[in-house]
Amino acid sequence: MKTTDSPITFVPPPRVTPAIPRRRKIKRVALVTVPYHSGVVESAGTWLNVGFVYIAGALREAGYEVDYYDAMSLWHKEDDIRKRLEDFRPDVVCTSAFTAAIIAATSLLRLAKEVDPEIVTVIGNVHATFCYPEMLRVDNDVIDFVVRGEGERTLPELLNCLNAGDDPAKVAGLAFWRDGGVIATRSAAFIRDLDSLPTAWDLVEWPIYTYRAKNNARLAIVSSARGCQQDCSFCSQKLFWRRGWRARSAENFVAELEMLQKKYGVQVAMLADEIPTLDRARWERILELMIERKPGVRLLMETRVDDIVRDEDIMDRYALAGVEHIYVGVEAGQQATLDLFKKGSKAEDSRRAIEIINQADIVSETSFVLGMPTDTPETFKEAVELAKLYNPDMAFFLAIAPWPYADLYPQLEAHVATKDYSKYNLVQPVVKPDAMTLEEVERELGRAARNFFMHKFQNLDELSTWKREFMLSVFDILINHSYLSGQMQEMAAAGKRMPEEVKAMLRNVNAHRRDLKIQAGAEPRNFAPIP
Numbered sequence: 001m002k003t004t005d006s007p008i009t010f011v012p013p014p015r016v017t018p019a020i021p022r023r024r025k026i027k028r029v030a031l032v033t034v035p036y037h038s039g040v041v042e043s044a045g046t047w048l049n050v051g052f053v054y055i056a057g058a059l060r061e062a063g064y065e066v067d068y069y070d071a072m073s074l075w076h077k078e079d080d081i082r083k084r085l086e087d088f089r090p091d092v093v094c095t096s097a098f099t100a101a102i103i104a105a106t107s108l109l110r111l112a113k114e115v116d117p118e119i120v121t122v123i124g125n126v127h128a129t130f131c132y133p134e135m136l137r138v139d140n141d142v143i144d145f146v147v148r149g150e151g152e153r154t155l156p157e158l159l160n161c162l163n164a165g166d167d168p169a170k171v172a173g174l175a176f177w178r179d180g181g182v183i184a185t186r187s188a189a190f191i192r193d194l195d196s197l198p199t200a201w202d203l204v205e206w207p208i209y210t211y212r213a214k215n216n217a218r219l220a221i222v223s224s225a226r227g228c229q230q231d232c233s234f235c236s237q238k239l240f241w242r243r244g245w246r247a248r249s250a251e252n253f254v255a256e257l258e259m260l261q262k263k264y265g266v267q268v269a270m271l272a273d274e275i276p277t278l279d280r281a282r283w284e285r286i287l288e289l290m291i292e293r294k295p296g297v298r299l300l301m302e303t304r305v306d307d308i309v310r311d312e313d314i315m316d317r318y319a320l321a322g323v324e325h326i327y328v329g330v331e332a333g334q335q336a337t338l339d340l341f342k343k344g345s346k347a348e349d350s351r352r353a354i355e356i357i358n359q360a361d362i363v364s365e366t367s368f369v370l371g372m373p374t375d376t377p378e379t380f381k382e383a384v385e386l387a388k389l390y391n392p393d394m395a396f397f398l399a400i401a402p403w404p405y406a407d408l409y410p411q412l413e414a415h416v417a418t419k420d421y422s423k424y425n426l427v428q429p430v431v432k433p434d435a436m437t438l439e440e441v442e443r444e445l446g447r448a449a450r451n452f453f454m455h456k457f458q459n460l461d462e463l464s465t466w467k468r469e470f471m472l473s474v475f476d477i478l479i480n481h482s483y484l485s486g487q488m489q490e491m492a493a494a495g496k497r498m499p500e501e502v503k504a505m506l507r508n509v510n511a512h513r514r515d516l517k518i519q520a521g522a523e524p525r526n527f528a529p530i531p
Contacts, residue, residue: 024118026159028065030090031056032081033072034108036101038425043477045211046073048204050221050272051096051125055151057198062156068203071108078111085115092159094122099403100425102127102135110142120144120162124151127421130405132175133182140177149173150226152197154188194226195252206264213473214298217267220260224253224286228274245278250285258295268324270300277307284314290321302327308353315360325363328353330390351390361464364392370448371399371441373415375433380444384451393456393463393471397448398426399441453478 031052049070056066067088071081085093093112097105109121124147128135132146145168147154154173161168168174173188191197210216227245260266277283290299299321305328311318318326330350350366357364368383380397387395401424402412417432424430429441436444457475460468 024091026064026091026120026163028067028088028090029059029092029094029159030067030069030085030088030112032069032085032093032095032108032112034095034097034101034105035071035076035081036097036104036422037072037075038100038427042073044213045216045219046209047219047270048073048209048221049096050223051151053199053201053204054197054223055094055155056200056203058152058156059159060200061198062160064156064159066200066203068200068205070205070208073208074205081108081111082115085112085119089116090119092120092122094124094155096125097123097127098125099127099131099401099421100423102131103420103422106135106139106142109139113142120159122147122155122158124148124155126405127403132184136175136177136182144176146175147173148175148184149188150191152191190226190246192246194246194248199256201260201264204264211268212477213470214268215473217298218265220264220266220269220297221272222253222256222260222269223272224248224276225273225278245275247279247282250282250289254286254289254293254295257290257297258293261296266297268298268300271302274302275304275307276301277303277311280307280310283311284317287314287317287321287323291317295322298322298324300325300327302329304328305330305350305353308356309349312356315356315362319360319362323362325365326357327365327367328357330354330366330368330392354390354392358391358393361467363394363467363470365394365396366390366392367396367398368448369398369400370445371429371431371433373412373431373433375441376435377440377444380448384448387452388455393467394474395449395452397445397452399429399445400431401426402431449478 031049033049033052052068052070056068059066067084067090069081069084069088071084074080076084090112093109095105095108105123109123112119112121121143122145123135123143128146129148132148135143135146145158147158150173154171157171158168158174161171168176169178169183169185172186175182175184177183206218209219211219225245225247257266257269260269276286301323303326308315308326308328328350354364354366366387368387370380370383383397387397400412402409402416403424412431415431415433417438418430420430427445429438429445432438433441453475456471460471463471
C-alpha cells in the first residue's frame with residue numbers, strides 16, 4: 001500500500017449529498033476503547049487512553065455530552081458494552097484502534113449499529129489514518145467516518161457539520177464511503193498550540209488505573225509533546241506526525257502533573273511522547289520545575305538513545321526530578337540491521353545510553369526486534385547475549401510487526417504469513433524467516449525473554465535496594481500476569497516438566513520478598529527514594 005499523506009482521494013460527484021441522512025440532532029457522544037487484549041500492555045498495569053481525554057475535552061467545549069468508556073481497561077465484553085450504550089443512548093460512537101485491534105474495533109462499531117442503526121460511527125488512530133481505503137471498502141456498512149490525523153478539531157467540526165445538514169466533504173481530515181467509492185478530504189492542519197487544548201480528566205474512572213510494578217500505584221498517561229522526527233522504517237509515528245514535532249510549555253505540563261496528583265491522587269505518570277527530550281532547553285526546564293515543585297509524581301518515559309548520550313551531564317537532574325524508568329529502543333545490535341531499520345544511531349551509542357541510565361539509578365528498559373527473514377535460532381541467542389552485555393534492567397524480545405503502511409513493508413511482504421491483523425501485536429510472529437517456522441520464532445522469543453530475565457535475577461544483588469525491590473515486582477508480573485506466563489501454563493498443560501531453573505527462580509523470588517518484608521516491617525513500596 002502506498003503511504004502518502006492522502007493515499008486515495010476521490011472527487012465528489014457534482015450532486016453532493018451528506019454521506020448519511022440524519023433524523024435527529026447529535027447531542028451525546030460515546031468514546032469507547034476497543035476490548036482487545038494480547039497479554040502485553042495489560043501485564044504491567046491498566047493504562048488509560050489519553051487521546052480520549054483530549055477528544056472528550058474538545059467535544060465538551062463544543063457543547064456535546066460525552067461518555068469516556070474504557071471498555072478495554074474494564075475488561076468488558078459484548079453484553080457489557082451493549083448495556084452501557086443502551087444506558088447512555090449516544091448519537092455517535094467513536095473508537096480508536098492500533099493495527100492489532102482494528103478487527104475488534106470494527107466489531108465494536110457493528111455492535112453500536114445493532115444497538116441503534118441511527119448511531120453515527122467514527123474511527124481514528126494510525127491504522128485508520130493510512131488504511132482507510134481497505135477498511136471502507138470492506139466495512140462501509142458499519143464505519144461511517146474515519147478521522148485521519150488529530151481529532152480534537154476534526155471530530156467536533158464533523159458533528160457540527162452533520163447537525164447543520166451540510167456536506168462532510170467540506171471537513172478536513174476525513175474519509176468516508178459515498179456512491180460506491182472512498183472520499184478522502186484534504187488533510188487537516190496540525191494543532192500548533194497544545195497548551196490551549198481542553199481536557200476531560202474528570203471523566204476518567206480513576207480507581208481502575210494502576211501500575212502493578214509499584215504496588216498498584218495510581219497511574220496516568222500524559223502527553224507533553226506530539227510528533228517524531230526519526231526515520232525508523234518499521235514504525236508508524238513518523239508517518240502519522242509527518243515527521244513534525246510540537247510541544248507543550250514546560251510550565252503547562254508540570255502544572256498538569258501537580259493537578260493530577262492533588263485532585264486525583266496520581267502517583268505515577270507515563271509519558272506518551274515519542275521524543276519528550278527533543279528540545280533540550282525545554283526538557284531541562286521541565287526537570288527544573290519538577291525539582292522545584294516536587295509534584296509527587298514519578299515519571300516513566302521513552303526517548304532516543306542519542307538524547308540520553310547527549311544528556312549524560314544532567315542525568316542526576318533526571319533522577320532528582322522523579323524520572324524513574326526510561327525506555328530506549330536498541331532494536332538490534334548489528335549496525336547493518338540498525339541501518340535497515342533506519343534508526344539513525346550507532347550500536348555503541350545504545351550500550352552507552354543504557355550505561356548512563358543505570359549509573360543514574362534509573363530503571364533501564366530496551367527491546368530487540370526479531371523474526372526478520374534472515375533470522376535463525378542462532379540470531380535469537382546472539383540477541384540475548386547482546387542484551388546481557390548491554391545490561392538493561394529489562395529487555396524484551398519482540399516479533400517484527402509488518403505494519404502495512406510502514407516503509408519496511410515492501411521488503412517483508414513476501415514473508416508475511418498472515419493478514420490477520422489481530423496477530424500484529426509484537427508477540428505473535430507474522431513474518432516467517434527463511435530458516436524458521438512461525439512456531440519456532442514464537443518459541444525462541446519466549447526462550448530469549450526467559451534466559452535474559454534468569455540472568456538478571458542471578459545478578460540481582462548488583463542493583464540498588466530500591467531497584468532490586470522493583471525488579472522483584474517485575475519478575476512477579478512476568479511469571480503471573482504477562483504473555484510469558486501463558487507460555488509456561490501451556491507447557492505445564494501439555495504434560496511437560498517445568499524447567500528446574502524456573503522453579504528455583506520462583507522459590508528465590510518468594511524468599512527475597514519475604515526477607516524484604518521482614519526488614520521493612522511491611523510490604524516493600526517499590527518506589528524510588530523521593531528527593
